[in-house]
Amino acid sequence: MGTVIMHNVVSVDGYIADQNDDVGSLHEWYFSGDTPISPHDDEQGYDHSATGTPFKVSRTSADYVRPMWASIGTIVMGRRLFDLVNGWEGQPPAGEHVVVVSHRPKPEGWHPGASYHFVDNAPAAIAIAQDLAGDRTIAVNAGNVGSQILAAGLVDEVAMDVAPVIFGSGKRFFDGIHEQQLLEDPHVVIQGDRVLHLRFRVRR
Template identity: 60%
Template sequence: MGTTYLHAVASLDGYIADENDDVGPLHDWYFNGDHPLVDEDHPDIHGSPFRVSAASAEYVRGMWSRQKVLVIGRHQFDLTNGWEGHPPASEHVVVVSHRPRPEGWHPEAPYHFAGSVEEGIARAQELAGDGEIGVGAGDVGGQALALGLIDHVAIDVVPVVFGRGKPYFGPLAGGDLMLGDPEVVVQGDGVLHLRLPVRRG
């Protein structure tokens, strides 16, 4: 079974974007260093190539190299248009959506549509083998966490306070959830990378 982890960049008070889906300064650290993260084959899709600090590059490259599948919600798919079929990392993308794949949308792209969070994670497990599965934070990620389908929480904390917006954990149901002590703590430039295990039972 592939290891699942919830992931996103978040403000210090736990928001992944403001109420209008604007990330503000949350992604500034992706462009403040000298170390490239991804290939530059699709600059029209991903914008300027990610160039981060040495510490962030080592952390993110390792995470992306292990990630075989990315699970996202339909909202993120629509916002990015699925990165035109070329996600920054992973071999497959599973989109949790009640709507089917858009007709004629990049038929060759390794994107799979699932009608529920449970179905999406199960499909991701089939595709990932022993690789890791990244699950986008927000509504879908919060549901997966509440359902006990997440093994780790990976959060890139940026020292900014939003005050309101789209919460990292979405509308997490079920009350308090205690995580284990951080297994990874990496200080980048303008970002702190954390990875914590989810406690079972």
Template identity: 60%
Template sequence: MGTTYLHAVASLDGYIADERDEVGPLHDWYFSGDHPLVDDDHPEVHGAPFKVSAASAEYVRGMWARQSVLVVGRHQFDLTNGWEGHPPASDHVVVVSHRPKPDGWHPEASYHFATSVEEGIARAQELAGDGEIGVGAGDVGGQALALGLIDHVAIDVVPVVFGRGKPFFGTLTDGHLMLGDPDVVIQGTGVLHLRYPVRRAPS
């Protein structure tokens, strides 16, 4: 099955956006370097061509190249309008939502809707083949982690403190969850890339 990783950019205190869903400076590093991430990244959707530092480019290009499916919640889909059918990375997107895809919305885009986190990850596994599965942080990602459906936690930490906002892990209700030591530590410009393996409970 495809490797799953929970991923997002976060503030030092663990927020992926403020209370109004504004990301502030969290994504500035995506546009402040000299190294393009992809040849055609639909700037009309994403705001500007992605250009990052050399260290970030090597890491992000590898992650995006391996990612076949992205799993997000309905809130992120609505905020971005599904990136108009052009996600930053992946061939397919699975949206966890109790509401169906909007009528007539980009019928050519490979977007799939699932009514639960379990169903969404299962559908992503079917679509991924040998590719990896990225799971957006927040409530959906936190639920997937709590359900044991995540293999790695990847955080791009930006040196800003929000104080309050939307937490990276959503609301975890099962207490402490201990991860392994980071197997990726890369210093970019204005961002620190970290990846932690998720410890599996003995079977």
């Protein structure tokens, strides 16, 4: 089965957005470099589909981000993020499949051909995601749903793109974690421009 990675861009003080779901300057590094990247391309090119703006990162970040995006088979997300981005209009930014943790079903008539699956609990979401991904990576969005999956012992790694931003309050990367969780020492530490890429294996 593929590795389950809880991932997000995060502020230095541990937030993935403010209280209004605004990411502020967290994603500045995606657009301030000199190396074009696209989630659906292995070397060069832009992805204009989601934002209308090309992703351009530092060469160092590109060498890290490209293979990570390419490894993803399934994304697991919460309903709030799904609603905010309208499910990326049925075209996930990486991978071919999306599993949405929600007590509400898929909106009626919404992109019927898209491989989006709605389930009402986090463990079931991971089981479906693993079936869909095969041996590819399952990328779990951080926040409430990601924290539920981490607390259930179903996350293999935590990946953080730490941006030099302080929010002070907002939506936490680890939202709702009430017990100590142990991670191994970081096995990836890469300094890009305006971002620090970190990856930790979860200690079993």
